[in-house]
Amino acid sequence: MRLKFTLLSSLLTATLALSANPLSLPEYEREVKLTFPNEETAKAAKLELLPLPEGKSFAFSTRWDDSNPNHVRMAELLAKHGFKATFYLCSTSRKGFYSDVLPQLIRKGHSIGNHTLNHRNLATLIPNEVARQILQNRVEYETRSNQTINSFVLPYCAYKNATDSLSPLRIGEALYRSGELGSPEYHQNLEKEYGMPEGSWGTSRLFGINDRTPSAETFDRAIAERTKNMKPGEVRHATLGLHTWQDDAGFETLDKIFAKYANRPDWWYCNENEYNAYRYAQLHTRVEKRVEGANAIFKLTGPTPAALGSDTPLWAKVTPATADGRTMVKLPHTLRMPEQIDMITSDGARVLPSKKFPFLEASLVMNVEDEEPGVILTISNRGRLPLTNVTVAFRLPLLFTCDERVPRNDLEMINPEVTRTVSHYFPEHRRTALYQCGPLFAAAEVNFEIDGKPQRLWVCTKTEIPQFAEAVPRDTALALGPLPPEQFTEQLLAAASNPEETLSSWSPLASGKWALPYIVKIPKKEKQQIAVALTFRADAVIDTWKLHVPKNNVKGVFLNGKKVEDRTLPTPIVTRKGLNRLVVLYDTDRGGEQMISVTRGSNPNLPVEFVRE
Numbered sequence: 001m002r003l004k005f006t007l008l009s010s011l012l013t014a015t016l017a018l019s020a021n022p023l024s025l026p027e028y029e030r031e032v033k034l035t036f037p038n039e040e041t042a043k044a045a046k047l048e049l050l051p052l053p054e055g056k057s058f059a060f061s062t063r064w065d066d067s068n069p070n071h072v073r074m075a076e077l078l079a080k081h082g083f084k085a086t087f088y089l090c091s092t093s094r095k096g097f098y099s100d101v102l103p104q105l106i107r108k109g110h111s112i113g114n115h116t117l118n119h120r121n122l123a124t125l126i127p128n129e130v131a132r133q134i135l136q137n138r139v140e141y142e143t144r145s146n147q148t149i150n151s152f153v154l155p156y157c158a159y160k161n162a163t164d165s166l167s168p169l170r171i172g173e174a175l176y177r178s179g180e181l182g183s184p185e186y187h188q189n190l191e192k193e194y195g196m197p198e199g200s201w202g203t204s205r206l207f208g209i210n211d212r213t214p215s216a217e218t219f220d221r222a223i224a225e226r227t228k229n230m231k232p233g234e235v236r237h238a239t240l241g242l243h244t245w246q247d248d249a250g251f252e253t254l255d256k257i258f259a260k261y262a263n264r265p266d267w268w269y270c271n272e273n274e275y276n277a278y279r280y281a282q283l284h285t286r287v288e289k290r291v292e293g294a295n296a297i298f299k300l301t302g303p304t305p306a307a308l309g310s311d312t313p314l315w316a317k318v319t320p321a322t323a324d325g326r327t328m329v330k331l332p333h334t335l336r337m338p339e340q341i342d343m344i345t346s347d348g349a350r351v352l353p354s355k356k357f358p359f360l361e362a363s364l365v366m367n368v369e370d371e372e373p374g375v376i377l378t379i380s381n382r383g384r385l386p387l388t389n390v391t392v393a394f395r396l397p398l399l400f401t402c403d404e405r406v407p408r409n410d411l412e413m414i415n416p417e418v419t420r421t422v423s424h425y426f427p428e429h430r431r432t433a434l435y436q437c438g439p440l441f442a443a444a445e446v447n448f449e450i451d452g453k454p455q456r457l458w459v460c461t462k463t464e465i466p467q468f469a470e471a472v473p474r475d476t477a478l479a480l481g482p483l484p485p486e487q488f489t490e491q492l493l494a495a496a497s498n499p500e501e502t503l504s505s506w507s508p509l510a511s512g513k514w515a516l517p518y519i520v521k522i523p524k525k526e527k528q529q530i531a532v533a534l535t536f537r538a539d540a541v542i543d544t545w546k547l548h549v550p551k552n553n554v555k556g557v558f559l560n561g562k563k564v565e566d567r568t569l570p571t572p573i574v575t576r577k578g579l580n581r582l583v584v585l586y587d588t589d590r591g592g593e594q595m596i597s598v599t600r601g602s603n604p605n606l607p608v609e610f611v612r613e
Helices: 039-044 071-080 097-105 127-145 167-178 216-227 248-261 272-284 490-496
Strands: 027-035 046-049 058-065 085-089 111-114 182-185 202-207 236-240 267-269 286-292 295-303 314-319 328-331 341-346 360-367 374-381 387-395 408-414 418-425 438-450 453-465 478-483 519-522 529-538 546-548 554-559 578-587 592-595 597-599
Touching: 027 328, 039 286, 039 295, 046 286, 058 071, 058 202, 058 272, 071 085, 071 097, 071 248, 085 097, 097 127, 111 127, 111 272, 127 167, 127 341, 127 438, 127 453, 182 272, 202 216, 202 272, 216 236, 216 248, 272 295, 272 314, 341 360, 360 438, 360 453, 374 387, 374 438, 374 453, 387 418, 408 418, 490 529, 490 554, 490 578, 519 529
Parallel strands: 058 085, 058 236, 058 267, 085 111, 182 202, 202 236, 341 453
Antiparallel strands: 027 295, 046 314, 286 295, 314 328, 360 374, 374 418, 387 408, 387 438, 438 453, 478 529, 519 592, 529 578, 546 597, 554 578
16 A cells, blocks of 8 residues: 655744644555435535544543553553553663563553653753654664554653753654654643644643552542533543552552543543544544445545554544444554564664564664765665565654655565665754764664565664863863852852852862753752852953853852842843853752853853853
8 A cells, every 4th residue: 555745844943833744644545435325415424533532522541650660560450440551661770671561561552652761851951862862762662562652751741941942842853853742741732832833742631649649539639620611522631640659558549549430431541652643643634525326435544553653543423324323433544553663773884684574684874974964774675575665764863954854755665685775865964062962863764564564673873973071061160069058158159259269179060961051960969058160251341141040959149259139030140351250059959950051142052151260
């Protein structure tokens, strides 16, 4: 069956009007024939795709984060009552997790979701690392589970970093390129925040009832809030989460909650991958009709189930009723999901074999420094059968810019003993320092059929642009402490912020691996504080530069010998000609990554010139 591709051309910050298939997912056509009492009725017949299966009005799912063996107990309890879960997993070194725990999390209708490789706060990372955290985790867990993944959740539910307005857009661009379709989060406006095309990003109203000691009363209130005053035809989606930290008593409480809310006829008990796939297909499947006597043949043109990440059937309302009295029909997909998913990590131009598909060899080369940067995929069929319906989607780091954010190719067929090469070159890539560093991870998603059975092969490559020391806060900060709070007097801090004062007893503050230029990493130590000093240069007295510091965990800010009292963000400051010094005092009870920058404009990623003493 020939697949159809549509082309999307948009910029990072663009938000497109609702249209057919705004993410340009691969499409296919299928037909459904319905018989009516007579030709006149068939001509008048309409097919309306329903927002939830079987006309249900409420979608309910559950979300459980991190790679926790306790997920197995949750999976069994949910399945007992007909509920489903999506387990949002990170990479883990837990012994036996992939071999013993993971297989039990994909049984009985549950699914796997993407929670990044290392549970890093994406809003604090450089763009290429944001993309790697998302894409590499998707590829690895699809390979481990043989399940497609279309759902993602944010570590710490964080997508913003103080005044950095571009952070959500970078995350959104990485999600777009990775192929994710939605997330259950506390934030309900993520499609706009991420800069996604309208109608492309699904969401759910996430709620918790205490992960350690769940409360049935809190669950009742949350459901009542989400279902109260629902209008006829209105659809709601709610998700329970976040962690499987319950003890025996907690699981007993959950058992009673799920028993109470099971088997509700107007509820769709789904996992998040099913919901995202259904929602996108319902919004972006086009319907055409032709009539043959008393038969109305409806042609559906929409995304393939493999691209959607689930083969959940659509449902439709039919008016008037069919000859056998039906007013609602099920519209199953006629294409199947991949049976096996494998991953090859290429170490250069040399083709490497697949473990699950031993008849395939492949490589992916990523050129960054050439005059024509781009990627080259090579795939060889060493088997006896042809590969058919071969499609390729290139999923790339944010360094590369291109009109097609996910370049796609239709190779149709690769015969036995044939090698095919597919290349994509880009006129330029982002050359700012923010993008010219960090790990680069690229993947070619190759979907194909062998002997009529759909399969998927990820061909990946990774390299690294060294992170070099720059004239930015991340690489020039000095620190004193952590020390007891009483040792940091205002006199000491004010004196340290004098540019003429030597800081011989202060030490370089270790920068976070792949952190944004304005991020410093504060060590964690209870009941202690740490002072961070930064020196920057100004060519004249300037009163238009802006100071960026967080509101939380900061105990004092000093500039050029004086305390800064105004704490609105960003704070206007007055510099002196030559060297200026900023000292910020932090609590270390929580530690972690903190924003600190001085800029000419409003973007903390574009700091003025900082110097290391």
